[in-house]
Amino acid sequence: MSWRLGTPRVLVVDLDGSAASAVRARTGSMVAYEGEVTFKHAGSGGGGGLRAAFKQRLTGESLPLVEVSGRGSVHFAVDAGNVLLLDLAGQVLKAESESLLCLSEGLRTDVVFSGLQGASSGQGLFTTSVTGHGRVALISMGGPPIALRVAPGTPLVVDPDAYVGALGDVRQSFVTDVSWRNLLGESSGEAFSLRFEGQGTVFIQPEERR
Amino acid sequence: MGVEALDPATLPEHDNLPGNAYAYCVRLTGPLFVQTGRMIAYYPAGGGTIRFEPLTATSLGSMVAERFSSPLYSRDWVVANGQGHVILGDRGYDINSYDLDDGNLTVRASNLLAFDAGLELKESIIPGFLTLLGTGKFLASSSGPVIFVEPPVRVDPEALVGWADCPAPAQHFDAGWMGHFLGAARGALFGTRSGEERQYDFTGAGTVLLQSSERVLEDPHVLQRLEGEVRQLGTGQLQRLGSVVQQEIAQRQQG
Structure with a gap:
């Protein structure tokens, strides 16, 4: 399995024809390829099975993925966003579905419910969890991704519109204090922020989703 | 792999992230004025909290009234107070920190992210711009890196980030366009602008800050300010303005 960054904004995956080198990528993210490569719709649920498909329909945390396999090189990119590569060795990655670019074969995805608060945008309410052993590529809009460590005694508060994902044993809670509400632009309907505690890493992007 | 994870021990005190x-x-140690929607994350220090208070309901009322002299923009700003690290971002624009030493600098309101309480904020005569006076630090964004030029210079209004020390700009109209305009019946040319004939003309000693391009945000305050000025007009003038607005809308719908 060979993944590399062509530029900081382009992910290149080399497929060697084996089933293990196949990937699932965000629909529409393939920008170029060479070789004998087949693209197959991963089915509703993004290959996560019927149960995931049902939850996605219910929650709006949709994950349109395409299965990419064969022999050759495939280039992936989304709106000139910066690509973040992560290796998973059994940890749990939680990510916004719109930030997922590519997953290696063997990783499982599911929709997890992370709280019942202010359903204005759904950001951070339902997230996609990725588990197993393999590689994941996330997309950060507006500039390089920012990784922030969370440890006991150093909690972190994040704007849900800038939140990309979290890796490790982090607990997420919602902050809805009045002081936060004042921080938000009038156009944004968000009235809560995400507070992370525990031990792990939280990824954010410089640009806020609109 | 990926990116280096940062935490309060490794985050810069006052700088762009690595x-x-x-x-x-x-690194928050005293009150900081922050524009809403620009903060993307924060670490409160030592088990404390960072308060983000609206200007209308802050415990620092008299300081705010002294430092923030712009009723128009007051709802878009908060005062951050407490101890910790605050991370700011703005539409993926480049962010730079500036130091003012008993100086003055005027900046596009949407590009101003934060300023410390050593500075005083006032509304510029040019709509959509804010002026900072005094000694302190502020953060401003630009689409692409900032380009510094010295007057005399004429700039495209959309490329203008701000200016320091020199007098406020005058509006300049391209001579060819002006000749055409004067040659035709007055007003008949309304709406025949290419978008390039109007420029800002800077003279005197100082620095002008430019950006490579601007995704123009509709600034609600420009509208608010125009609405405020409408009251000075007579009935006839208002009717005239009404027809101009109608023409402009019709033009845009065609284009």
Whole structure:
């Protein structure tokens, strides 16, 4: 399995024809390829099975993925966003579905419910969890991704519109204090922020989703 | 692999994040004015909290009234107070920190992210711009790196980020366009602008800050300010303005 960054904004995956080198990528993210490569719709649920498909329909945390396999090189990119590569060795990655670019074969995805608060945008309410052993590529809009460590005694508060994902044993809670509400632009309907505690890493992007 | 994880021990005290021109970290020790929607994350220090209070309901009322002299923009700003690290971002624009030493600098309101309480904020005569006076630090964003030029210079209004020390600009109209305009019946040319004939003309000693391009945000305050000025007009003038607005809308719908 060979993944590399062509530029900081382009992910290149080399497929060697084996089933293990196949990937699932965000629909529409393939920008170029060479070789004998087949693209197959991963089915509703993004290959996560019927149960995931049902939850996605219910929650709006949709994950349109395409299965990419064969022999050759495939280039992936989304709106000139910066690509973040992560290796998973059994940890749990939680990510916004719109930030997922590519997953290696063997990783499982599911929709997890992370709280019942202010359903204005759904950001951070339902997230996609990725588990197993393999590689994941996330997309950060507006500039390089920012990784922030969370440890006991150093909690972190994040704007849900800038939140990309979290890796490790982090607990997420919602902050809805009045002081936060004042921080938000009038156009944004968000009235809560995400507070992370525990031990792990939280990824954010410089640009806020609109 | 990926990116280096940062935490309060490794975050910069007052600088762009490592390798990231699009995000900036401020070590909060005193009150900081922050534009709403620009804060993307924060670490409160030592088990405390960072308060983000609206200007209308802050415990620092008299300081705010003294420092923030712009009723028009007051709802878009908060005062951050407490101890910790605050990370700011703005539409993926480049973010730079500026130091003013008993100086003055005027900046596009949407590009101003934060300023400390050593500075005083006032509304510029040019709509959509804010002026900072005094001694202190502020953060401003630009689409692409900032380009510094010295007057005399004429600039495209959309490329203008701000200016320091020199007098406020005058509006300049391209001579060819003016000749055409004067030659035709007055007003008949309304709407025949290419978008390039109107420029800002800077003279005197100082520095002009430019950006490579601007995704123009509709600034609600420009409208608010125009609405405020409408009251000075007579009935006839208002009717005239009404027809001009109608023409402009019709023009845009065609285009």
